[in-house]
Amino acid sequence: MAIPLTEAEFGEQLRRFDRAMFRLELQHEYREPIEAETVARFRAGDRQIPTELAFMRDRYAHIRASTRQGKLVERVRVHDEPATVYQRWERWIGGWNIAAGERIRYLTREQAHAIGLLPAAGATDWWLIDDTRVILMHFDDVGHRIRTELTTDPVTLRQACAWRDLAISHGVLDEPQDTVTA
Numbered sequence: 001m002a003i004p005l006t007e008a009e010f011g012e013q014l015r016r017f018d019r020a021m022f023r024l025e026l027q028h029e030y031r032e033p034i035e036a037e038t039v040a041r042f043r044a045g046d047r048q049i050p051t052e053l054a055f056m057r058d059r060y061a062h063i064r065a066s067t068r069q070g071k072l073v074e075r076v077r078v079h080d081e082p083a084t085v086y087q088r089w090e091r092w093i094g095g096w097n098i099a100a101g102e103r104i105r106y107l108t109r110e111q112a113h114a115i116g117l118l119p120a121a122g123a124t125d126w127w128l129i130d131d132t133r134v135i136l137m138h139f140d141d142v143g144h145r146i147r148t149e150l151t152t153d154p155v156t157l158r159q160a161c162a163w164r165d166l167a168i169s170h171g172v173l174d175e176p177q178d179t180v181t182a
Contacts, residue, residue, distance in 0.1 A: 001151065001153065002136060002149035002150065002151040002153075003149060003150045003151070004147065004148070004149055005135065005148045005149060005150050007148075009150075010135065010148045013127075013129065013133070013135055013150060014062075014127065014129075014135070015062065016129075017066070017071065017129045017130050018071070018130050019071060019072065019130050019131075020071060020072040020073075020074075020128075020129075020130060020131070021066075021071075021072070021073055021074075021127055021128065021129050021130070022072075022074050022075060022076075022127065022128045022164050022168075023074075023075035023076075023125070023126070023127050023128075024075070024076055024078075024121065024125060024126055024128075024160075024163060024164065024167060025075060025076070025077040025078060025090075025125055026078050026118075026121065026122075026123060026124070026125050027123075027125060027139055027143050028080060028084050028086070028087070028143065029084055029085075029086035029087075029142070029143040030086065030139075030143045030145070031142060031143040031144045031145075032145065034055055038050070038053060038089075039085075039086060039089055042085070042088075042089040042092070043085050043089075047092065050093045050096045051096065056093070056096070059097075060096055060097070060099075060100040061100075063097060063100035063101050063102050064100040064101055066101070067100070067101025067102070068101070072103070073101060073102045073103070074102060074103035074104070074105070074168070075102065075103075075104055075105070076104075076105045076106070076107060076164075076167035076168060076171045077090065077091075077094075077104065077105070077106050077107070078106075078107050078108070078109055078112045078117070078118070078167075079091075079106055079107070079108060079109065080108070080109050081108050081109070081110065086143075091106075091174075094174060095180035096180050098174060098175075098180070099180045103173065104173070104174045105167070105168060105171025105172055105173050105174065106171055106172050106174060107167060107170060107171050107172070111170060112167075115166060115170050116166070117163060117166055117167055117170075120163075121163050123139065124136050124137065124138055124139075125137040125139070126160060128157075128160045128161065128164055131157065131161055132152065132157070133150060133151065133152050133157075134150070134151050134152075134153075134156050134157060134160045135148060135149070135150055136148065136149045136150075136151065
């Protein structure tokens with residue numbers, strides 16, 4: 001059974017982990033209100049440095065503090081070919097995540113299908129926290145997050161661990177960029 005999370009509860013779940021957190025990203029685009037302005041600027045050719053934004057600075061500080069404690073923060077992003085504008089923005093800001101200590105890997109949508117991750121994993125993104133809980137993130141057809149839920153269901157946990165391992169084993173690790181500092 002999944003428990004609905006408020007935005008505050010969602011944020012708290014992401015701050016609380018002991019060993020590792022992993023995110024699987026499957027959407028073509030995310031329409032998170034907090035990102036709207038900076039993504040619009042990127043679309044217009046104005047690359048706003050992510051550390052100019054308080055929510056991004058907080059994210060990078062959390063990643064940095066966690067990885068300095070020996071915790072693992074990683075994700076696999078499934079991207080289109082060619083990448084959407086949003087995915088290009090994601091790839092660009094990902095440099096700051098990497099500089100803070102996160103490991104980011106990429107798979108093309110075609111590769112994800114070839115290895116069996118898609119369509120099996122569906123259209124729901126998720127965070128796997130310490131292999132003990134999964135935060136499910138449900139989106140509408142254009143990328144608005146419409147529901148966030150927490151589950152500790154053993155079947156869901158086993159499946160998330162298997163998909164994580166598959167995605168990591170086939171994903172291409174992004175390299176840090178020398179010009180980025182988190």
